[in-house]
Amino acid sequence: MQPPAPLRATRNRRLMWLLLAISAGFFGFGFALVPLYNTFCELTGLNGKTGGPVTAAALSGRPADTSRWVTVEFTSTVMPGLPGRFQPQYRRLRVHPGDIINAVYLAQNLSGQVLNSQAVMSVTPEIAARYFKKIDCFCFKHQALAPGMTRSMPLSFFVSPELPAEVHTITLSYAFFRVS
Amino acid sequence: MNPAIAHDEHHDQPPRGLARWLFTTNHKDIGLLYLIFGLTMFLVGGLLAMLIRVELFEPGLQILKPELYNQLITLHGLVMVFAALMPVTTGLANYLIPLMIGAPDMALPRLNNWGFWLLTPAALLLLAPFGLELMGIGNGPIDTGWTIYAPLSVQSGLGVDFAILAVLLLGASSLLSSINIIVTIFNMRTPGMRLMKMPIFVWSWLMTAFLLVAVFPVLVGGAAMLLADRHFGTSFFSAAGGGDPVLWQHLFWFFGHPEVYILLLPTAGILPHILSTFARKPIYGYRAQVYSYWAIGVLSVIVWAHHMFTSGMPLGAQLYFMYSTMAISIPVAVLFFCWIGTLWRGAITFETPMLFAIGYIVLFGLGGLTGLVLADAVADQQYHNTYFLVAHFHYTLFGGPIMGVIAAAYFYLPKITGRMYNERIGQWHFWLTMIGFNITFMSQFFVGLAGMPRRVPDYALQFADLNMMSSLGAFILGASQLLFVYNIVTTWRGTRDKVTDRVWEGAQGLEFTVSSPPPYHTFTEQPVVA
Numbered sequence: 001m002q003p004p005a006p007l008r009a010t011r012n013r014r015l016m017w018l019l020l021a022i023s024a025g026f027f028g029f030g031f032a033l034v035p036l037y038n039t040f041c042e043l044t045g046l047n048g049k050t051g052g053p054v055t056a057a058a059l060s061g062r063p064a065d066t067s068r069w070v071t072v073e074f075t076s077t078v079m080p081g082l083p084g085r086f087q088p089q090y091r092r093l094r095v096h097p098g099d100i101i102n103a104v105y106l107a108q109n110l111s112g113q114v115l116n117s118q119a120v121m122s123v124t125p126e127i128a129a130r131y132f133k134k135i136d137c138f139c140f141k142h143q144a145l146a147p148g149m150t151r152s153m154p155l156s157f158f159v160s161p162e163l164p165a166e167v168h169t170i171t172l173s174y175a176f177f178r179v180s
Numbered sequence: 181m182n183p184a185i186a187h188d189e190h191h192d193q194p195p196r197g198l199a200r201w202l203f204t205t206n207h208k209d210i211g212l213l214y215l216i217f218g219l220t221m222f223l224v225g226g227l228l229a230m231l232i233r234v235e236l237f238e239p240g241l242q243i244l245k246p247e248l249y250n251q252l253i254t255l256h257g258l259v260m261v262f263a264a265l266m267p268v269t270t271g272l273a274n275y276l277i278p279l280m281i282g283a284p285d286m287a288l289p290r291l292n293n294w295g296f297w298l299l300t301p302a303a304l305l306l307l308a309p310f311g312l313e314l315m316g317i318g319n320g321p322i323d324t325g326w327t328i329y330a331p332l333s334v335q336s337g338l339g340v341d342f343a344i345l346a347v348l349l350l351g352a353s354s355l356l357s358s359i360n361i362i363v364t365i366f367n368m369r370t371p372g373m374r375l376m377k378m379p380i381f382v383w384s385w386l387m388t389a390f391l392l393v394a395v396f397p398v399l400v401g402g403a404a405m406l407l408a409d410r411h412f413g414t415s416f417f418s419a420a421g422g423g424d425p426v427l428w429q430h431l432f433w434f435f436g437h438p439e440v441y442i443l444l445l446p447t448a449g450i451l452p453h454i455l456s457t458f459a460r461k462p463i464y465g466y467r468a469q470v471y472s473y474w475a476i477g478v479l480s481v482i483v484w485a486h487h488m489f490t491s492g493m494p495l496g497a498q499l500y501f502m503y504s505t506m507a508i509s510i511p512v513a514v515l516f517f518c519w520i521g522t523l524w525r526g527a528i529t530f531e532t533p534m535l536f537a538i539g540y541i542v543l544f545g546l547g548g549l550t551g552l553v554l555a556d557a558v559a560d561q562q563y564h565n566t567y568f569l570v571a572h573f574h575y576t577l578f579g580g581p582i583m584g585v586i587a588a589a590y591f592y593l594p595k596i597t598g599r600m601y602n603e604r605i606g607q608w609h610f611w612l613t614m615i616g617f618n619i620t621f622m623s624q625f626f627v628g629l630a631g632m633p634r635r636v637p638d639y640a641l642q643f644a645d646l647n648m649m650s651s652l653g654a655f656i657l658g659a660s661q662l663l664f665v666y667n668i669v670t671t672w673r674g675t676r677d678k679v680t681d682r683v684w685e686g687a688q689g690l691e692f693t694v695s696s697p698p699p700y701h702t703f704t705e706q707p708v709v710a
């Protein structure tokens with residue numbers, strides 16, 4: 001309906017501001033998706049995300065489940081543009097859920113310059129991701145390697161005893177990126 | 181229908197020359213600008229497609245380097261979606277909505293002018309890197325595919341920055357025009373026109389505008405993040421810095437899937453007008469169609485990840501996105517049945533707009549059915565990123581929206597110009613388009629089922645015959661659009677027969693109560709709707 005012109009102009013302007021506010025809200029929603037997405041992934045283990053470090057104390061009171069064996073496999077991918085070699089020391093470990101395990105990845109800088117790298121980790125199957133607890137990991141920070149240097153990078157973790165019974169094998173995959 | 185229309189020649193005539201078009205706030209002028217701009221970019225996008233099909237005519241690399249091929253497919257997608265189809269549907273809205281609801285103009289005319297003049301530089305920004313490359317700056321336009329997926333888009337050249345700026349401008353432009361359309365529809369209707377009595381095209385655009393206000397800002401946000409990743413050291417999409425490239429896919433498709441309906445709904449709304457005119461029957465199932473628009477609008481924002489089945493997703497999410505996607509076929513099927521119901525037992529004649537409208541139903545129907553195949557999370561693993569997908573979305577986007585806007589163009593051209601287009605050329609245009617289109621894309625269904633991947637400039641020898649066929653079809657399709665341009669230009673020049681105010685025997689609606697062509701200012705006195 002068309003009310004008299006001045007009244008109509010006011011109503012038009014009010015509705016316009018309302019709609020602009022809604023679209024600004026959705027603009028904000030786009031940015032809110034960034035933390036929402038990360039939280040969602042860490043809660044559900046989507047994309048194999050395991051969340052940040054935990055302390056060994058998180059295990060206290062829970063004895064290792066020695067009646068059960070879980071195989072943990074280690075793989076690595078070196079992304080293009082990273083002149084280095086990154087490999088697990090052992091491809092496969094058999095562990096009891098609840099045991100604190102120390103594993104090692106070996107890194108070698110093949111270039112003549114200082115190499116800064118960052119490892120990004122994911123766990124397969126996704127359902128196992130949230131039961132995989134890292135106490136310490138080289139992936140928590142950038143790793144700098146002097147030219148030609150070889151180094152072993154430690155990883156300390158445990159598999160939560162609550163891991164669903166149907167999971168027998170967990171694969172850790174590290175992708176190594178160059179960081180400038 | 182409406183006796184109270186005054187055909188008064190208004191006191192002020194438009195200014196002459198360039199100033200008229202630069203500073204105009206008249207909804208018909210702005211509508212025409214959008215339509216002409218959209219048609220021009222449709223030809224540009226079509227030319228890019230012709231180059232692609234020439235390259236794919238034979239296996240091996242003939243005329244294009246792979247880098248240029250990537251740029252052409254990317255620009256073809258971006259130009260067709262953002263610079264051709266969206267402007268044309270917006271142009272139809274600007275021209276028709278005030279006429280259909282009996283308003284003297286859009287509610288916010290200056291905003292309307294801005295909306296259009298932000299669009300033109302955006303399209304130029306997409307294409308400009310071609311020129312810069314010739315001058316030795318950068319390595320050409322955006323080459324990531326129209327989906328601009330990270331991490332490629334984070335690493336790729338100068339063209340991506342231009343595309344990001346274009347997206348920001350396009351966002352502002354379409355936001356302004358959608359807000360304007362919503363305000364116009366809510367506040368400017370003539371007395372007696374309640375919401376559920378609005379012409380159905382107006383309803384379809386109301387839903388489209390709501391979708392645009394909701395989802396385009398999300399793409400703009402994503403584009404801003406991409407720009408920050410490329411230049412300001414953030415890591416929204418870079419895994420090395422703690423981001424995630426898949427996040428871009430979510431942001432893009434949260435916009436991208438509703439975008440399909442943003443393109444589709446306006447033409448789904450114009451279709452019942454055309455069908456009812458040439459079947460000489462009222463629109464069947466008006467309410468059902470309006471409710472379907474709402475259902476489609478709501479469902480479209482919760483199904484986006486079916487574009488990402490092969491990006492990796494837990495089983496539960498795959499099932500959810502599969503079933504919710506398939507649920508959309510229900511309101512869409514309601515639309516189809518209403519369209520067929522409108523035709524049922526009508527006194528049908530087959531003028532060019534009617535032919536294109538029926539072509540729409542057939543082709544979009546095929547697009548919808550093959551969409552159901554792709555919505556199956558299991559089958560999609562096989563068909564995703566093959567030519568089956570390419571054929572599917574061309575059946576939905578050309579078969580639906582483009583057939584629809586061509587139908588609308590023929591339907592309203594006599595109204596806009598006051599002259600009748602050449603019917604014989606129109607019929608030729610339809611049949612050549614229909615034959616050319618089906619040869620082009622039916623071949624691609626088969627070549628896709630056989631396993632040919634998309635976005636690759638070369639292919640295995642086994643795909644040679646079907647690709648040659650597809651290219652030949654594309655040349656027919658491309659050339660036949662020149663008939664369309666010829667028909668429009670000659671009608672515009674006014675060499676053809678004059679038409680009545682009503683134009684078509686069965687035409688209904690306020691837009692057919694004003695003279696043909698409509699005076700510069702219409703409905704300065706409100707028409708009364710019973």
